[in-house]
Amino acid sequence: MEWLIEFPAMDRDSLTAFKKAIDFAFRDFTRAYGDAFETALLPVKWFMFWMEDLLTESPWPLVLLGIAFIAWLASRSLKITLGVIITLLLIGYFDMWEDTMKTIAMTVVATLLAIIVGIPIGIVMARSNKVQTMINPVLDVMQTMPSFVYLIPVVMLLGIGRVPGLIAVMVYAIPPIIRLTNLGIRLVDKDVLEAADAFGSSSWQRLKNVQMPLALPTIMAGVNQTIMMALAMVVVASMIGVPGLGLPVLKAISNQYFTLGVLNGLAIVGIAIIFDRASQAYGKRLQKHLEVVHG
Amino acid sequence: MADPAPEIGISIRNLYKIFGPNPEAYIDAVRQGMSKTELNDQHNHVLGLKDINIDMPRGAIQVVMGLSGSGKSTLIRHINRLIDPTVGEVIVGDQDVVKMSETELREFRRHQTAMVFQKFALLPHRTVLDNVVYGLEIQGIPRKKQEEEARRWITRVGLEGFEESYPNQLSGGMQQRVGLARALTNDAPILLMDEAFSALDPLIRMDMQSVLLDLQKEIRKTIVFITHDLDEALRLGDRIAILRDGEVIQQSTAQEIVLRPSDEYISSFVREVNRGRVISVDMVMTPLSEAEPGAMTVRSGSVLENAAKKMTEKSANHAIVIDKAGKPIGALDIQDVISAMVTPVDHTMVEDEEDAA
Numbered sequence: 003m004e005w006l007i008e009f010p011a012m013d014r015d016s017l018t019a020f021k022k023a024i025d026f027a028f029r030d031f032t033r034a035y036g037d038a039f040e041t042a043l044l045p046v047k048w049f050m051f052w053m054e055d056l057l058t059e060s061p062w063p064l065v066l067l068g069i070a071f072i073a074w075l076a077s078r079s080l081k082i083t084l085g086v087i088i089t090l091l092l093i094g095y096f097d098m099w100e101d102t103m104k105t106i107a108m109t110v111v112a113t114l115l116a117i118i119v120g121i122p123i124g125i126v127m128a129r130s131n132k133v134q135t136m137i138n139p140v141l142d143v144m145q146t147m148p149s150f151v152y153l154i155p156v157v158m159l160l161g162i163g164r165v166p167g168l169i170a171v172m173v174y175a176i177p178p179i180i181r182l183t184n185l186g187i188r189l190v191d192k193d194v195l196e197a198a199d200a201f202g203s204s205s206w207q208r209l210k211n212v213q214m215p216l217a218l219p220t221i222m223a224g225v226n227q228t229i230m231m232a233l234a235m236v237v238v239a240s241m242i243g244v245p246g247l248g249l250p251v252l253k254a255i256s257n258q259y260f261t262l263g264v265l266n267g268l269a270i271v272g273i274a275i276i277f278d279r280a281s282q283a284y285g286k287r288l289q290k291h292l293e294v295v296h297g
Numbered sequence: 298m299a300d301p302a303p304e305i306g307i308s309i310r311n312l313y314k315i316f317g318p319n320p321e322a323y324i325d326a327v328r329q330g331m332s333k334t335e336l337n338d339q340h341n342h343v344l345g346l347k348d349i350n351i352d353m354p355r356g357a358i359q360v361v362m363g364l365s366g367s368g369k370s371t372l373i374r375h376i377n378r379l380i381d382p383t384v385g386e387v388i389v390g391d392q393d394v395v396k397m398s399e400t401e402l403r404e405f406r407r408h409q410t411a412m413v414f415q416k417f418a419l420l421p422h423r424t425v426l427d428n429v430v431y432g433l434e435i436q437g438i439p440r441k442k443q444e445e446e447a448r449r450w451i452t453r454v455g456l457e458g459f460e461e462s463y464p465n466q467l468s469g470g471m472q473q474r475v476g477l478a479r480a481l482t483n484d485a486p487i488l489l490m491d492e493a494f495s496a497l498d499p500l501i502r503m504d505m506q507s508v509l510l511d512l513q514k515e516i517r518k519t520i521v522f523i524t525h526d527l528d529e530a531l532r533l534g535d536r537i538a539i540l541r542d543g544e545v546i547q548q549s550t551a552q553e554i555v556l557r558p559s560d561e562y563i564s565s566f567v568r569e570v571n572r573g574r575v576i577s578v579d580m581v582m583t584p585l586s587e588a589e590p591g592a593m594t595v596r597s598g599s600v601l602e603n604a605a606k607k608m609t610e611k612s613a614n615h616a617i618v619i620d621k622a623g624k625p626i627g628a629l630d631i632q633d634v635i636s637a638m639v640t641p642v643d644h645t646m647v648e649d650e651e652d653a654a
């Protein structure tokens with residue numbers, strides 16, 4: 003009756019052999035292609051470093067004003083812009099300026115990459131039900147897999163540092179932008195699409211003139227989610243050598259430095275709110291034509 | 298009638314549409330007379346259109362009338378192939394729309410047809426002007442020319458000053474004017490109007506009908522107009538086809554439909570129609586027996602209501618119908634005029650007459 007109490011699992015030897023086979027296969031793969039991947043990712047690396055240098059090496063008042071200006075451009079709201087300035091001043095005053103800038107650089111680059119890769123995937127997904135049924139389970143896995151697990155293959159393939167960290171962050175943060183691009187395009191009013199067809203639009207014209215503009219508010223909601231997830235993952239990625247606010251948090255956990263942890267945690271909350279409010283306000287402004295309604 | 302057969306603009310031949318996963322399998326059964334209900338109950342396919350044959354006159358308004366579910370919106374979508382038929386031909390000029398390749402079809406839609414939709418289907422993120430240029434924009438015409446054309450038609454449909462408004466700042470009637478301007482700016486010879494005025498309230502609808510009739514005098518396009526409203530059909534249609542359950546049950550001029558409804562279904566509609574505004578004096582006049590000098594004249598083609606009004610104003614019992622050249626072609630008796638206005642003609646009466654003949 004033992005088999006009823008103990009689950010009849012695969013015997014230990016086979017299981018070890020199974021795991022080993024996969025590990026070795028992946029290790030061989032990384033040995034064979036690791037360099038190729040690294041070379042392919044060089045432009046990303048340069049972009050990453052350029053962004054980080056821009057934010058950390060420039061005089062801080064310029065950077066602060068620059069960020070505030072971008073927030074104003076996006077939101078056109080004095081309140082949000084003032085909030086951004088005050089948050090950044092407080093962060094600087096508590097000596098977290100450099101770490102914060104590194105985190106912002108990483109988040110911005112990861113989000114841009116996620117948008118560049120994610121939107122086309124979302125578009126393809128919206129055009130074909132087959133592709134959708136194939137990609138959806140992958141996205142489900144990506145969203146529920148514990149974020150630490152991403153770090154393992156990335157480290158095996160690319161080692162530790164900013165670029166592997168960036169890839170891990172991007173992979174973690176990309177599902178919302180893909181899902182919401184797909185959803186946004188699928189929700190576009192069928193009547194309007196039919197009209198576009200009736201006037202002889204090509205499928206590119208349909209995408210450019212009708213589907214993308216009408217899906218944009220939904221896509222912006224996806225961008226917002228992606229930014230938030232990237233920010234959360236940047237902290238986790240500090241475990242594989244990504245600099246920024248994650249490192250002091252990691253240090254605080256291992257040494258039980260309560261205040262250090264809370265301060266850096268609050269800095270992350272601060273920039274999360276900045277990103278969130280600015281991108282949401284921008285998304286709302288895109289829907290301006292929907293606000294004024296005939297009485 | 299007396300007119301020579303008008304040139305044909307669009308010719309629909311033996312068109313069938315079956316909706317379902319495997320429509321080709323049932324086409325022969327339908328041809329051999331399987332009914333819509335049978336097809337639905339036994340094979341779970343929906344018969345959309347059955348053996349449609351309509352010749353739509355060039356430069357005139359062809360109305361397709363039917364209640365919801367009759368297949369009228371499906372039919373109009375076959376003309377620019379927004380829906381592919383199961384079998385059949387749609388001939389425009391010397392081309393069969395059904396056989397066109399993807400590219401040919403796109404060119405056909407860009408240059409030969411323009412469409413107006415029941416729910417307007419405007420691009421909500423574009424201004425009125427940017428909506429109206431849409432057809433020309435995707436043809437790749439220079440922006441300056443696009444705007445020139447668009448502004449002309451915006452003015453023509455009475456929307457001057459609203460160029461920079463967004464669609465949802467406008468009322469339904471105004472939005473449909475944008476839809477009309479968008480279609481007209483395309484300057485295609487065929488204008489497809491799918492229940493274009495059905496979503497508008499009655500006064501605005503009448504107003505838009507007048508706008509359309511007015512424009513048509515000038516643009517002379519082949520217009521296919523879908524409606525569920527018989528009054529609208531009679532007012533606009535040079536020719537009318539009536540659809541029920543995917544089949545054409547009568548096609549003729551407005552007057553013939555009112556005077557000789559072909560079955561109970563149509564006569565039940567016709568009973569509610571203001572006959573005085575549809576039937577023309579030509580239908581009730583008697584052959585000219587003797588010249589009555591000094592008698593009042595009524596123009597050929599006037600509707601009974603107008604003739605009766607004129608005759609009663611002058612307290613005349615008789616009148617002479619004259620053609621465009623002023624030549625007398627028939628005699629009119631006030632008795633006949635009034636009785637034609639009030640007698641509801643049933644299809645049974647027509648049959649009785651035919652039996653007697």
